[in-house]
Amino acid sequence: MISLSKRVFTLFVFTILCGITSAQAQKIKEGFDYRILPVPQPVETKGKVEVIEFFWYGCPHCYDFEPELSSWVKRQPKDVVFKRVPVAFRDDFLPHSQLFYTLEAMGKGDALNEKVMYAMHKENKRLLAESEIADWAASQGIDRNTFLATYRSFAVVSKARNARQLSEAYRIDGVPTIVMQGKYVTSPSIAGTKAKAITVMDYLEEKIRKDKYK
Incomplete structure (x- = not known):
């Protein structure tokens, strides 16, 4: 019969071993879970962790990743x-980029980006x-003429261009792709799963802070 103290000790050892195994399973490696751009790009805000999602409204993988990514964004601190950034791999996809920046210019991006994806997918x-784009915008309560004027605007x-x-400067060859601090690149396809991509983003976020936002 095992004494209580031995049981406690056994449980303690088991917990430690599980923790080590979990840590090893979650070990993040450069070149496997993320890569570093050969030519880092400048960040717009100093003293912050800059995170860019390169995406395309029509990408099913972007749509699939959206819930996890949105949850991640909502829990981030102020730094x-x-x-x-919308990506148009072909000229005929540029209207989607224009749609994104039109909604952004009208202050409707946060409210309607997911609805655009829902409409498409x-x-x-x-x-x-x-x-068709203007008709859809009107169905969301946006004045059609105002939308078209913004959509066609030089800005x-x-x-979009x-x-x-x-x-191209970031060498984006697939979406969704996450770039952090202008140099660290990851994605569900690079990391292997959506969950692992989020874990990698958390890891890189802390790394950037430790490196004093470099």
Whole structure:
């Protein structure tokens, strides 16, 4: 018969071993779970952790990753700056980038980005033709004429084109891709799973803080 003290000791050892095994299972390695850009890009805000999601509204993987990513963003402290950059791998996808920046310019991005994805992935809307995009915006309570004026504006068109150049500078070849501090790159496909990608993001966030936001 095992005494109580021995049982406690056995439980203690088992807990320690489980913790070690868990830590080993979650060990994060450069080149496997994330990579470093050969040419780091400048960050916009000093003394902050800059996080960029490169995405495309039409990407099913971006849509699938959205709930986990949104939850991660909501729990971040004030020293984390998060932004999205739409990627158009083809010219005919540029309207999606324009749609993103139009909603952003009108202060509707946070409220409607997920609804855009839902319309495309669950309602089978392509949202590539200007008229279809404007009709969808109107269905969300946005004035159609105001939307079109913003959508066609020089500022929005320029941002959509600049986003494409930015994705090239960051060497984005697939989405969703997360870039932190202008140099650390990870994604569900790089890390292996959505959950592991979130774990890697937490790890890189702490690494950036320890490195004094470098």
